[in-house]
Amino acid sequence: MTDQNQPPQDPPPPQQPPSNMGEGKPPNVHYCPAHDQESSARRSCCLLIFIFLLLAGATVLTVWLVYRPHKPRFIVAGAAIYELNATSQPFISTSMQFTIVMRNPNKRVSIFYSKLQAYVSYRNQQISPPVDLPPLYHETKSTVSLSPVLGSGMVPASAEVVNGLMIDETYGVVALKVVLLGKLRWKAGAIRTLKYGFYVRCDVWVGLKKGVAGPVPLLGAPPCKVDI
Template sequence: MASSPRNTLRALCIIITIFLLLAGLAVLIVWLIYRPHKPQFTVVGAAIYDLNTTCPPFISTSMQFTLVTRNPNRRVSIMYDKLTAYVSYRNQALTPSLALPPLYHATKSTVALSPVLGGAGVPVSVEVSNGLVMDEAYGVVALSVVLLGRLRWKAGAIKTLRYGVYVKCDVWVGLKKGFVGQVPLLGSPKCKVDI
């Protein structure tokens, strides 16, 4: 007894549907097992070696921030490419961008970064220059350490595509005019990480 084309088509549709459901279930299980979490960043130290606001509209600085980054994933490592850092004040850059070396972040590990940021004069607005002078006279300066780059997650031999990463760490430092060296952190909440 020959089967009709309608029954053959129906059986084919059932087979394709079952295959797609099983493939979707496999992808869901893999995602639940290897689901990558964002890295966590915190600023734990700051030093200011130079902050020259005497030549407006240019500011020259030399600052060093120690950032601790933690990979919370148990099965997924993180690889950072083209990571750059700079310091901003009132959403305006105070230092030129500094390219950091590529970073491999193993699972459940913590890595410290201590880039020295600064150098040549950076043009800033009059409001930023005046605000920085006033805050320095007051003794408290709100700065932001910003990291930009690309990252990939790696689980075994599987690597994801590159994703853009933006990290912004808002910190309050105690700073008096003429002081050079390690400065106290008056406030350093966890950094904001966008991927």
């Protein structure tokens, strides 16, 4: 039988985990300040390189839009045939002179030409050896002309060339192609571009009669085709 006058007992205190639990184990957090600094420096360097490339690209684009160069223009303005004879098969005799007018349409960009060569072809076959021409400087919005003499006496020719030339001389109209090739680069102020190869094809139709030598009429000379 319990004593009604006995005071109530306090509940037992909660059990605490042993104080030595987890001793000797390092915390599960790692700090690498040197690695973080290296990563931050690398990101900063990449950002600087990206900004530099972006500014350089914007500068180049701006310069290109302001000084955008256009192709030079070429046209054959005169011709003289001193010798174009197909009587000694399989050879032909060639000696010709063409006046080539070159126009630089650019207002701010000049042109340097180097390693210039010229020759003549007939029915897509070369009938004169390449002739080396001196380097040329082409100022802005200017026109210059070249008058190279092309040919070297007797040159070998195919039967198609010989027969075609004899027929054309009979009709008095000969279709020739004057070719000019070399290297060029543009210059705008202190800026110079790299050298680019160019190839110019000028189709001309000349009035030629057998036995006639000297200046001949141009029956057709459209603007030349320029590839760069």
